[in-house]
Amino acid sequence: xxxxxxxxxxxxxxxxxxxxxxxxxxxxxxxxxxxxxxxxxxxxxxxxxxxxxxxxxxxxxxxxxxxxxxxxxxxxxxxxxxxxxxxxxxxxxxxxxxxxxxxxxxxxxxxxxxxxx
Numbered sequence: 001x002x003x004x005x006x007x008x009x010x011x012x013x014x015x016x017x018x019x020x021x022x023x024x025x026x027x028x029x030x031x032x033x034x035x036x037x038x039x040x041x042x043x044x045x046x047x048x049x050x051x052x053x054x055x056x057x058x059x060x061x062x063x064x065x066x067x068x069x070x071x072x073x074x075x076x077x078x079x080x081x082x083x084x085x086x087x088x089x090x091x092x093x094x095x096x097x098x099x100x101x102x103x104x105x106x107x108x109x110x111x112x113x114x115x116x117x
Contacts, residue, residue, distance in 0.1 A: 037106040061095035
């Protein structure tokens with residue numbers, strides 16, 4: 001009885017794993033490609049609910065209020081009008097076309113460097 005060598009078995013397992021990763025592109029691939037963005041928008045009218053205003057802008061770009069509520073991470077209202085949202089590249093492109101959107105930037109963490117030593 002012939003048994004495959006351990007090298008051949010390892011090669012087959014590696015190929016199966018790679019095929020599984022390549023086949024998993026679709027919607028899961030888009031979710032993995034999602035990033036957090038800071039979106040600056042025109043301020044809402046005086047007295048308007050800021051979170052509802054931001055959700056409305058996101059819903060127009062994403063196609064539904066439910067998807068907008070899932071994507072919205074935080075609403076900014078004190079210094080600037082805007083929000084943080086988790087978006088895929090196609091969602092980002094759609095949002096950037098909205099007339100109330102002034103600027104979109106990827107969320108980044110900055111570190112203070114102390115060179116006083």
